[in-house]
Amino acid sequence: GDSVTQMEGPVTLSEEAFLTINCTYTATGYPSLFWYVQYPGEGLQLLLKATKADDKGSNKGFEATYRKETTSFHLEKGSVQVSDSAVYFCALKGNTGGFKTIFGAGTRLFVKA
Amino acid sequence: KAGVTQTPRYLIKTRGQQVTLSCSPISGHRSVSWYQQTPGQGLQFLFEYFSETQRNKGNFPGRFSGRQFSNSRSEMNVSTLELGDSALYLCASSLGVSAEQSNEQFFGPGTRLTVL
Numbered sequence: 426g427d428s429v430t431q432m433e434g435p436v437t438l439s440e441e442a443f444l445t446i447n448c449t450y451t452a453t454g455y456p457s458l459f460w461y462v463q464y465p466g467e468g469l470q471l472l473l474k475a476t477k478a479d480d481k482g483s484n485k486g487f488e489a490t491y492r493k494e495t496t497s498f499h500l501e502k503g504s505v506q507v508s509d510s511a512v513y514f515c516a517l518k519g520n521t522g523g524f525k526t527i528f529g530a531g532t533r534l535f536v537k538a
Numbered sequence: 539k540a541g542v543t544q545t546p547r548y549l550i551k552t553r554g555q556q557v558t559l560s561c562s563p564i565s566g567h568r569s570v571s572w573y574q575q576t577p578g579q580g581l582q583f584l585f586e587y588f589s590e591t592q593r594n595k596g597n598f599p600g601r602f603s604g605r606q607f608s609n610s611r612s613e614m615n616v617s618t619l620e621l622g623d624s625a626l627y628l629c630a631s632s633l634g635v636s637a638e639q640s641n642e643q644f645f646g647p648g649t650r651l652t653v654l
Contacts, residue, residue: 459642468542468628468645469581514581518641525571525594526630526643530580 427452431515431529438505439537446500446532448489448515456519458482458491458498459526463512472500472513510536540564542631542646550652556617559649563610563631569593570612571643572604575626584627587612616651624653 432447450456457476461469473482478493487502498515515529543562551557563570571594572584583596587606604614610631616623630643 461645466647468647469630469643470645471642474642525583525586528573528581528583 427456427517427519427527429515429517429527429529431513431532433530434512434533435535436532437535437537440507441504442536444500444502444505444509444534446513446515446534448498448500448529450496450498450515450517452496452517452519454519455493456517458489459516459518460487460489460498460500461514461516461528463514463531465511469514505534505536507536507538510534542629542644544627544629544646544649546649547647548650548652550654551619552654553619553621555619556615557619557651558613558615559627559629559651561612561614561629561631561646563612563629564644567631567633567644568610569632570606570610571630571632572612572614573628573630574598575628575648576624581628584614619653621653624651626650 428451430449459474460472462472463469473484475482475491478491481490489498489500512531512533514531516526518526545560569588571586574582584598585592585604586594590606601617606612626648628648629646632641632643
């Protein structure tokens with residue numbers, strides 16, 4: 426079945442450092458891919474999405490490119506801030522498995538001032 | 539537009555009791571999904587309802603059940619609570635139109651359930 430694998434955390438960075446959180450997926454067909462973020466004490470919220478190969482999703486300085494050849498959707502940000510400290514979830518919604526969204530395990534990011 | 543609301547936000551129960559959690563989706567959204575989030579297991583899918591019908595189900599025991607009403611509001615019920623049921627229960631809504639798989643989910647703040 427469909428699945429999502431993302432790098433284990435926690436990831437600890439200093440402010441203004443470059444961020445990469447790796448995400449790879451397994452799915453039949455052409456799934457839509459998402460990154461969600463969860464700030465402390467809150468539910469998840471959509472950060473960005475991409476619906477077809479080579480699409481780049483971007484929001485709040487974060488970017489991710491849908492790479493079908495490597496089945497990846499890595500999250501990047503050029504300069505992180507303390508306020509980016511949160512848990513990041515990679516997810517897919519595909520053609521199989523009904524209409525449910527499959528989430529990765531989440532990666533916790535700590536950004537130090 | 540109002541977001542997804544969940545009630546109650548916090549709940550404390552004892553083993554053996556049952557609990558009902560409520561979720562009101564964004565207006566116009568017909569799909570409601572429920573997830574259990576724990577530090578050890580991450581985000582686990584419980585079930586999804588669309589137009590009052592359960593469309594998907596995760597791998598949880600029969601003690602976990604849900605339903606959706608004609609106004610799309612949803613409830614989930616857990617009977618015979620166990621200590622391991624302590625978790626954050628998240629509800630998410632989406633348009634749920636089957637042909638549009640790019641529809642993202644909108645999450646509520648969750649209900650924190652503690653079982654003593």
